[in-house]
Amino acid sequence: MRQVGSWVGRVGTGFVRACVVAVVGMLIPAVWAAAVALGIRWGPGNPWSWLAPLVLVCVGTPVLARPVCRTVRRVVADWTGTVIPDGYRRAGPVTRMSTGYWWNGFGYERTSRDALLDQKWRVRWGDPANWRDLRFTAVVPFTAGLVACLPPAGVAAAVVGLLQPGLAPRLTGVLGAVLAVGCAPYAWRPLEPVAVRFLRPSPAMALADRVDELTAQRADATVAQAAEIRRIERDLHDGAQARLVGLGLSLATAEKLLASDPEQARTLMREARAGAAASLAELRELVQGISPPVLTERGLVDAVRALALDVPLDVGVDADDGLRLDPPVEAALYFGVCELLTNTVRHAHASRAHVRLHHDGVGIVVEVEDDGRGGAGARDGGGLAGLRRRIAVFDGTVEITSPAGGPTRVRMAVPCESS
Amino acid sequence: MRIVVAEDLYLLRDGMVRLIEACGHEVVATAATGPETLDVLRTWRPDVSVIDVRMPPTQSDEGLRAALAARREMPGLPVLVLSQHVEQLYARELLADGAGAVGYLLKESVFDADQFIGALERVAGGGTAMDPAVIAKLLSAGSAGRGLDRLTERERSVLALMAEGLSNQAVGRRLFLSESAISKYTTSMFGKLGIGDDDDGNRRVLAVLAYLNATSG
Numbered sequence: 001m002r003q004v005g006s007w008v009g010r011v012g013t014g015f016v017r018a019c020v021v022a023v024v025g026m027l028i029p030a031v032w033a034a035a036v037a038l039g040i041r042w043g044p045g046n047p048w049s050w051l052a053p054l055v056l057v058c059v060g061t062p063v064l065a066r067p068v069c070r071t072v073r074r075v076v077a078d079w080t081g082t083v084i085p086d087g088y089r090r091a092g093p094v095t096r097m098s099t100g101y102w103w104n105g106f107g108y109e110r111t112s113r114d115a116l117l118d119q120k121w122r123v124r125w126g127d128p129a130n131w132r133d134l135r136f137t138a139v140v141p142f143t144a145g146l147v148a149c150l151p152p153a154g155v156a157a158a159v160v161g162l163l164q165p166g167l168a169p170r171l172t173g174v175l176g177a178v179l180a181v182g183c184a185p186y187a188w189r190p191l192e193p194v195a196v197r198f199l200r201p202s203p204a205m206a207l208a209d210r211v212d213e214l215t216a217q218r219a220d221a222t223v224a225q226a227a228e229i230r231r232i233e234r235d236l237h238d239g240a241q242a243r244l245v246g247l248g249l250s251l252a253t254a255e256k257l258l259a260s261d262p263e264q265a266r267t268l269m270r271e272a273r274a275g276a277a278a279s280l281a282e283l284r285e286l287v288q289g290i291s292p293p294v295l296t297e298r299g300l301v302d303a304v305r306a307l308a309l310d311v312p313l314d315v316g317v318d319a320d321d322g323l324r325l326d327p328p329v330e331a332a333l334y335f336g337v338c339e340l341l342t343n344t345v346r347h348a349h350a351s352r353a354h355v356r357l358h359h360d361g362v363g364i365v366v367e368v369e370d371d372g373r374g375g376a377g378a379r380d381g382g383g384l385a386g387l388r389r390r391i392a393v394f395d396g397t398v399e400i401t402s403p404a405g406g407p408t409r410v411r412m413a414v415p416c417e418s419s
Numbered sequence: 420m421r422i423v424v425a426e427d428l429y430l431l432r433d434g435m436v437r438l439i440e441a442c443g444h445e446v447v448a449t450a451a452t453g454p455e456t457l458d459v460l461r462t463w464r465p466d467v468s469v470i471d472v473r474m475p476p477t478q479s480d481e482g483l484r485a486a487l488a489a490r491r492e493m494p495g496l497p498v499l500v501l502s503q504h505v506e507q508l509y510a511r512e513l514l515a516d517g518a519g520a521v522g523y524l525l526k527e528s529v530f531d532a533d534q535f536i537g538a539l540e541r542v543a544g545g546g547t548a549m550d551p552a553v554i555a556k557l558l559s560a561g562s563a564g565r566g567l568d569r570l571t572e573r574e575r576s577v578l579a580l581m582a583e584g585l586s587n588q589a590v591g592r593r594l595f596l597s598e599s600a601i602s603k604y605t606t607s608m609f610g611k612l613g614i615g616d617d618d619d620g621n622r623r624v625l626a627v628l629a630y631l632n633a634t635s636g
Contacts, residue, residue: 277527284504293504297473297480306508310556 014185015155017079018148021188024071025145028137031060065133069199072140076195079188087201087209089127091119129205136198144191151187154180220389228290235286243279247272291331299323300330304337304355311341313370314352320359320418329416332390333366336398336412339387340368348372348408363396363415369407376402376410387412420543421447423468425456425482426501427475431526435469438529442536453481460489460496467543471526472502472509483509494518497542501526510553519625522548522584538584547584547624554582557631569611577604582627 035053042049073084092105094115101108102115106122109115154176161173201209254268287293295303301319308315325333337355344350350372357366376384388398396414422444426432436446447463450456452475460468474481486498499522500513513521522542528550529535538548558567558579570578580590587601594601605623614626 273530277530280503280525280527288504293473293502294506294508296478298508302508306506309507309511312559 010185015151017188018151021148021191022152025140028061028064029141065137068137069133072195076192080192084199085201087205088129089123091123139198144194147190148187151180151184217393221393239282240279243275247275295334303334316354319357323418325416329394329414336387339383340410344370359418363413366412368410372406374402374406374408375404376408420444420466423448423459423465425450426471427451453485456485457488467497467539469499495520499542505550505553507556514628517629520545524550541584549583551583554579574604574608581624
């Protein structure tokens with residue numbers, strides 16, 4: 001009984017879906033058919049009778065292609081869970097140049113309104129994805145559309161046939177009904193493979209997207225690196241270098257005074273020694289910020305263990321043994337953990353945290369948890385965004401779950417080999 | 420004392436040798452790499468050795484590993500490890516065997532010749548010489564609920580100086596207190612921490628370090 005119920009349900013759903021596919025797939029052929037019908041109605045006598053149908057076809061097809069494709073993507077995603085990336089061009093930001101003109105990614109315009117209009121037009125009609133959409137609308141009627149038409153066609157045959165007297169039409173009607181019921185659960189299914197095959201971004205588009213992504217990452221990385229180098233230069237210039245100059249001065253003076261005033265010379269020597277110690281302390285801080293020595297000496301796992309010891313929290317560390325990665329990845333992850341633990345100390349009011357590092361076959365996964373009050377994403381804008389950027393350079397991901405009230409859980413994953 | 424110096428940078432090695440010899444001790448051998456260090460320690464069995472953490476061939480923690488390996492072979496071999504940075508992790512590894520006669524200091528501790536030689540002598544005598552920064556971190560790392568919070572401020576500062584390896588006398592000088600006052604503090608402190616108080620200074624310091632090591636992190 002229940003099986004019958006579920007089967008009836010599948011037939012019903014399948015029939016509705018087949019009708020939807022038939023309507024969507026046959027929309028553009030219907031426009032063409034309408035154009036042909038229009039031409040026939042105006043008759044061959046009129047020398048201009050081809051004009052209106054031609055306009056209808058030439059305008060209707062490209063205008064309808066994108067909505068049809070969007071609808072197909074949506075129903076495929078809803079019905080089967082297969083998400084097909086659309087690969088359409090996105091409008092970039094419109095920026096004002098120092099010349100006063102507006103740059104919209106394609107050209108310069110005098111006003112921002114012109115720039116936006118021009119950009120909208122170009123993004124919509126200069127997109128190579130339009131050709132792919134057109135190809136799809138040409139393919140669909142002869143494949144998925146045709147199959148999807150079977151159940152409604154069967155129903156139509158049944159209605160027409162059973163209403164007419166005579167054995168042959170009735171037999172046809174019964175056959176139509178059997179056909180409609182039999183293929184209803186399956187008739188919409190060809191849409192998925194066809195859509196996956198013809199609607200996904202072409203390799204060229206995927207490549208273009210990837211290039212955009214990499215360009216953005218490179219820009220981020222170079223900006224971050226330049227800022228870092230400037231910081232190091234400033235610190236060295238104002239700190240250690242200045243101190244060393246002072247040191248040399250003290251020593252030179254002491255040398256001069258050695259014969260005449262040994263007591264004064266001794267004082268200067270002592271000062272020089274204190275200065276040397278101070279500049280070493282400064283350099284130590286600086287080096288820690290550039291690349292912590294323990295990371296160079298021991299690798300990521302021990303560096304995280306050392307970090308855990310220094311944090312004024314109870315931090316547990318679990319790690320796969322013998323995990324060695326490329327130094328740049330290790331550095332990024334180390335500073336990531338550093339950032340997260342600092343946040344935990346500063347904002348989370350946590351009493352303990354836990355760090356897990358393991359290799360899941362695809363890449364390295366680092367999870368940092370604390371038992372604090374949560375709400376991390378909202379609380380900390382800059383730091384976590386910077387962390388994402390730093391990890392993104394290696395195609396890594398950062399997932400943050402931090403409900404109000406805690407606990408906060410951050411998972412960093414970077415695809416890489418463990419040597 | 421017969422001393423071994425292991426340091427890869429010629430300038431520093433030479434400077435250290437000169438400083439040690441100027442203070443009237445003998446440098447019997449020097450080493451510039453990790454494996455070399457281990458060989459020299461085996462050959463000479465010095466009264467104390469000064470070892471740099473980062474050395475060739477790998478430029479990782481070769482020196483520290485050589486020191487740990489040497490102490491595994493010859494328990495209680497006195498080593499003083501020097502580094503540009505102090506890491507709690509390394510301090511714990513050095514203290515782990517509980518044999519004492521270890522030091523772990525920043526390189527600039529050589530600036531003060533008297534203190535440096537003092538540290539060398541302490542380590543050679545089976546004591547310890549720990550960098551104040553390490554001790555401060557050992558004391559602070561989540562110290563709540565581990566008995567340390569029962570100590571008074573004064574007792575904590577005595578504990579920190581003692582953990583660095585100073586004698587009661589030296590602690591007293593630093594805190595401007597008499598030696599007898601210091602022993603009063605230590606007695607009450609050990610009572611609170613549940614450490615047996617005996618007269619041997621080194622064993623006492625080791626007990627403190629072991630305590631800190633076991634209960635933090």
